[in-house]
Amino acid sequence: xxxxxxxxxxxxxxxxxxxxxxxxxxxxxxxxxxxxxxxxxxxxxxxxxxxxxxxxxxxxxxxxxxxxxxxxxxxx
Numbered sequence: 001x002x003x004x005x006x007x008x009x010x011x012x013x014x015x016x017x018x019x020x021x022x023x024x025x026x027x028x029x030x031x032x033x034x035x036x037x038x039x040x041x042x043x044x045x046x047x048x049x050x051x052x053x054x055x056x057x058x059x060x061x062x063x064x065x066x067x068x069x070x071x072x073x074x075x076x
Contacts, residue, residue, distance in 0.1 A: 002043040003036070005059060010073035016057065019045075019069065033057055045069075 007020035009027055018027035021042070028036075034047040034057050044067070049055045059067055066072075 002041045004044045005033070005042060005057075005067075005069070005072070008069040008072040010070070014070070014073075016069045016073060019057065019072075030057060 003021040003023065005019045006022050007027075008016050009018045009020075011017050016030055018029050019033045020027050021033070033042065033045070034055060036042050037045050037047040037057060044062075045057055045059045047055060048058050057069065059069060
């Protein structure tokens with residue numbers, strides 16, 4: 001069983017820079033979270049690595065919007 005993303009932080013441009021994982025006191029850098037997601041260590045998110053686009057982290061689809069990273073970071 002992996003960790004779950006429970007919060008996110010964004011920079012002034014609205015780009016996600018870090019996520020908070022359940023059980024952790026602080027935030028984890030986006031780069032580290034993406035490596036963890038690629039290894040299957042995060043249950044509710046995955047890394048997206050499209051050709052010609054900046055890699056990013058995305059929560060798994062579940063029909064809810066409140067657990068999207070942009071919403072967690074307050075970017076509404």
